[in-house]
Amino acid sequence: MSIQTILLTLVALLLFSYFLGRKRSLRSVKKGRGGDKLHSRPAYYGYMVALWAGIPAVIVLLLWTMFQSQIVTSLTVAGLPETMQAESQGGHGLVINEIMNLADSGMVAEKSDPTLKAAAEHYLRLRGISHQAIAVLALVAAVIGMLLGLRMVRPDTRARNVVERAIVWTMLGCAAIAILTTVGIVLSVLFESLRFFHAVPITDFLFGLTWSPQTALRADQVGSSGAFGAVPLFAGTMLISAIALAVAVPLGLMSAIYLSDYASPMMRAITKPVLEVLAGIPTVVYGFFAALTVAPFIRQAGEALGLDVASESALAAGLVMGIMLIPFISSLSDDALSAVPRAMRDGSLGLGATRSETIRKVLIPAALPGIVGGILLAASRAIGETMIVVMAAGLSANLTINPLEAVTTVTVQIVTLLTGDQEFDSPKTLAAFALGLGLFVITLLLNIVALKVIRRYREQYE
Amino acid sequence: MTDVLPTMPGLPTGETVVDDTPPMTETREEFDVEIKGTVGAPFVDDPKMSARHSNVFYGEKQAIFDVSLDIGRNEIIAMIGPSGCGKSTFLRTLNRMNDTIPICRVEGEHCLDGEDIYAPDQDPVLLRARVGMVFQKPNPFPKSIYDNVAYGPRLHGLARTRAELDEIVEKSLVRAGLFNEVKDDLHKPGTGLSGGQQQRLCIARAIAVDPEVILMDEPTSALDPIATATIEELMDELKSRYTIAVVTHSMQQAARVSQRTAYFHMGKLVEVNPTNQVFTTPQHQLTENYITGRFG
Ligand SMILES: Nc1ncnc2c1ncn2[C@@H]1O[C@H](COP(=O)(O)OP(=O)(O)OP(=O)(O)O)[C@@H](O)[C@H]1O
Ligand SMILES: [Mg+2]
Numbered sequence: 116m117s118i119q120t121i122l123l124t125l126v127a128l129l130l131f132s133y134f135l136g137r138k139r140s141l142r143s144v145k146k147g148r149g150g151d152k153l154h155s156r157p158a159y160y161g162y163m164v165a166l167w168a169g170i171p172a173v174i175v176l177l178l179w180t181m182f183q184s185q186i187v188t189s190l191t192v193a194g195l196p197e198t199m200q201a202e203s204q205g206g207h208g209l210v211i212n213e214i215m216n217l218a219d220s221g222m223v224a225e226k227s228d229p230t231l232k233a234a235a236e237h238y239l240r241l242r243g244i245s246h247q248a249i250a251v252l253a254l255v256a257a258v259i260g261m262l263l264g265l266r267m268v269r270p271d272t273r274a275r276n277v278v279e280r281a282i283v284w285t286m287l288g289c290a291a292i293a294i295l296t297t298v299g300i301v302l303s304v305l306f307e308s309l310r311f312f313h314a315v316p317i318t319d320f321l322f323g324l325t326w327s328p329q330t331a332l333r334a335d336q337v338g339s340s341g342a343f344g345a346v347p348l349f350a351g352t353m354l355i356s357a358i359a360l361a362v363a364v365p366l367g368l369m370s371a372i373y374l375s376d377y378a379s380p381m382m383r384a385i386t387k388p389v390l391e392v393l394a395g396i397p398t399v400v401y402g403f404f405a406a407l408t409v410a411p412f413i414r415q416a417g418e419a420l421g422l423d424v425a426s427e428s429a430l431a432a433g434l435v436m437g438i439m440l441i442p443f444i445s446s447l448s449d450d451a452l453s454a455v456p457r458a459m460r461d462g463s464l465g466l467g468a469t470r471s472e473t474i475r476k477v478l479i480p481a482a483l484p485g486i487v488g489g490i491l492l493a494a495s496r497a498i499g500e501t502m503i504v505v506m507a508a509g510l511s512a513n514l515t516i517n518p519l520e521a522v523t524t525v526t527v528q529i530v531t532l533l534t535g536d537q538e539f540d541s542p543k544t545l546a547a548f549a550l551g552l553g554l555f556v557i558t559l560l561l562n563i564v565a566l567k568v569i570r571r572y573r574e575q576y577e
Numbered sequence: 578m579t580d581v582l583p584t585m586p587g588l589p590t591g592e593t594v595v596d597d598t599p600p601m602t603e604t605r606e607e608f609d610v611e612i613k614g615t616v617g618a619p620f621v622d623d624p625k626m627s628a629r630h631s632n633v634f635y636g637e638k639q640a641i642f643d644v645s646l647d648i649g650r651n652e653i654i655a656m657i658g659p660s661g662c663g664k665s666t667f668l669r670t671l672n673r674m675n676d677t678i679p680i681c682r683v684e685g686e687h688c689l690d691g692e693d694i695y696a697p698d699q700d701p702v703l704l705r706a707r708v709g710m711v712f713q714k715p716n717p718f719p720k721s722i723y724d725n726v727a728y729g730p731r732l733h734g735l736a737r738t739r740a741e742l743d744e745i746v747e748k749s750l751v752r753a754g755l756f757n758e759v760k761d762d763l764h765k766p767g768t769g770l771s772g773g774q775q776q777r778l779c780i781a782r783a784i785a786v787d788p789e790v791i792l793m794d795e796p797t798s799a800l801d802p803i804a805t806a807t808i809e810e811l812m813d814e815l816k817s818r819y820t821i822a823v824v825t826h827s828m829q830q831a832a833r834v835s836q837r838t839a840y841f842h843m844g845k846l847v848e849v850n851p852t853n854q855v856f857t858t859p860q861h862q863l864t865e866n867y868i869t870g871r872f873g
Binding site: 463466472481 | 672677709714717720
């Protein structure tokens with residue numbers, strides 16, 4: 116039985132148990148078993164029985180997906196001749212891989228080696244059995260659960276509370292998945308980074324001023340040891356993000372103020388969605404806009420002024436990225452400003468303040484948490500942005516604060532490190548994890564600083 | 578609404594007084610539930626503020642119909658009437674707060690000390706410093722008590738030094754009867770005060786810019802009786818320096834604090850008379866219905 120069939124059958128079973136539970140609750144109250152009035156609406160008894168049927172089945176299925184490949188492989192290995200067994204333990208599962216490949220490619224018949232052929236067939240057979248077994252197990256679990264659940268349908272059973280609790284647990288589970296995934300990612304990045312720091316001293320990485328991760332293939336080649344100084348990358352990231360924010364914060368904030376306090380309803384109805392479309396444009400599109408339109412323009416403008424501008428420059432990338440970030444700031448700030456109660460505006464205007472005084476002295480302070488939130492979101496996007504930088508700012512790791520030169524950023528280097536064929540434990544590949552860890556730490560610090568800003572403001576005023 | 582009014586039992590019917598004479602007449606209109614101009618005494622000698630033929634529109638909808646009313650110097654005038662009759666709207670025309678509502682349009686003549694406040698050369702922002710406003714719900718800014726009171730003086734540059742500002746703040750808080758309660762916490766947030774204290778803070782904030790008129794829109798409707806009594810006492814003290822117009826839903830409050838009372842009904846000004854007269858011998862049938870609790 117394929118997994119789809121199992122799931123379909125399960126769903127059908129759940130529906131069946133829902134109706135059964137519902138009906139039984141109605142019947143039980145008629146018979147007067149355990150009270151003459153249902154504690155909950157009949158539907159809740161249906162949900163309860165469905166839960167009783169569904170949860171065991173799901174647990175069985177989950178356990179199976181977690182352990183089935185291990186069990187099947189170890190059984191296959193156990194079926195191998197002694198010599199091969201020893202080999203499969205020592206040789207990093209090479210034999211097992213071969214068996215699996217053989218089985219999956221479906222060309223068992225053509226393979227010459229009879230032991231391998233036998234093993235592959237054995238493996239396939241085991242897998243088939245495991246599929247059958249799980250179908251039976253899951254359905255049996257569901258039916259047993261359903262029967263147990265049905266036994267609990269009595270008028271005085273608090274089915275509504277049971278369902279409520281199940282919902283709470285489900286939500287908790289969803290939250291936990293998000294958190295656990297984050298923790299998992301952080302841990303894996305952390306461990307890979309530690310491996311990298313075994314190969315390259317952490318001080319070289321943090322304080323080195325040259326980034327050239329090209330390790331040689333042979334030890335006697337020139338430049339055999341790559342340089343992993345991350346300073347130019349982080350400097351490039353900071354430079355481009357600073358330019359982008361210098362564009363996005365004033366523009367975004369001003370548009371937000373205009374939208375929330377000056378624009379007519381018509382204007383607002385048109386402008387706000389249009390601004391938000393900016394957020395929907397794919398970054399590649401921004402990227403080639405930056406590379407093909409803005410960068411040449413800056414270069415020409417620079418030449419007219421007698422400046423030496425690289426054809427790929429931090430300025431071009433930063434400007435375009437700034438445009439991209441406007442909606443993040445304008446949208447969130449607009450919401451925050453509009454959420455300030457009208458009474459605050461009236462109070463200020465009623466004291467003889469002008470509109471802009473009201474905005475500066477009352478609205479912006481009151482909306483500060485929302486505004487800071489928007490800027491923070493924009494900053495994280497700027498730091499994480501890759502596409503625009505690759506296309507408009509180049510790949511050369513210059514250590515400079517001159518926005519007219521080409522620079523590169525952390526994310527761009529991560530991409531270049533990991534694209535193409537790579538050995539997975541060379542320092543070059545592992546460096547990507549260290550860079551990722553660095554980015555993560557920076558964004559974290561940014562968040563903490565922003566929280567502090569908001570909290571200080573709150574302490575003062577609320 | 579007029580045609581669903583119950584006929585008053587025990588009162589003669591049939592006679593309708595058509596009031597074409599100026600609104601100063603003493604005619605007692607008992608039976609005419611249609612509003613034909615204002616009865617009573619809407620005008621005073623040497624008014625602080627005056628409105629003539631005031632019409633206010635929200636888009637297509639007219640909210641105030643041809644209201645003419647004077648507000649005397651150093652008096653408290655109470656504005657009463659059923660909900661939605663336009664009291665707040667009329668009050669806001671007096672300091673041009675209606676300008677902040679895009680769809681709102683004001684017609685007629687409105688004067689402060691004889692100057693038309695809607696004249697093109699008038700600056701509504703400066704006007705609002707002269708005609709202050711206290712709102713229904715206390716709305717202190719999320720700033721410290723000190724900064725709340727200092728807000729207006731700072732805007733208008735009323736204090737040159739910090740000491741002067743301190744003095745203005747203290748004086749305003751004293752006049753609003755709040756100083757003793759908050760003198761040690763001037764730098765605590767104004768939003769942390771109780772409702773009654775917050776409303777007195779808002780009054781102090783309005784006083785701090787030294788206005789000539791204070792408009793109060795249901796200043797005590799969010800407060801308990803004790804806080805209300807404090808504010809009413811305060812209004813009585815304030816009237817020696819300021820002219821006050823107060824909108825209220827509490828007839829007891831109107832009776833306690835005001836010298837004159839104006840009764841609004843569906844956007845029209847029905848009756849204006851000395852307060853004791855309005856509450857003892859109302860001149861207009863609608864006023865009587867309202868104060869005897871027949872509707873509204
Ligand atoms: N901002 C606005 N936009 C459109 N119509 C409004 C607006 N404000 C008030 N109105 C209308 O004007 C009329 C008078 O409203 P107003 O607020 O002046 O009444 P009010 O006498 O103060 O009532 P209340 O005692 O309930 O405060 C009402 O019909 C109301 O619907
Ligand atoms: Mg009102």
